[in-house]
């Protein structure tokens with residue numbers, strides 16, 4: 646019985662450590678601005694911004710893109726974009742952050 650209890654304790658503490666470290670490891674990875682995924686995300690961001698704030702921005706250029714990995718929780722893209730105002734034609738620089746959450750569910754059957 647005593648050995649059973651201690652092995653349970655060990656398993657629990659490993660799980661706690663495991664989930665803490667899963668949240669703790671984050672790193673930033675630069676992305677190639679010509680990567681089709683980056684272009685897709687930039688276009689998606691502009692479309693969403695236009696939709697949400699009722700603007701008419703047009704993507705001119707992707708200046709930079711990094712992905713920030715947040716353990717197993719998800720990751721986000723951080724982009725610096727040049728976009729022109731569809732009304733005035735004025736080009737401005739925008740910072741865009743887009744989070745992608747990895748949803749994992751498990752249930753005991």
Ligand SMILES: *[C@@H]1O[C@H](CO)[C@@H](O)[C@H](O)[C@H]1NC(C)=O
Pocket residue numbers: 700701702730731732733
């Ligand atoms: C675009 O220009 C119009 C007219 O000046 C302005 O009202 C609008 O706020 C501008 N949009 C953005 C996203 O800056």
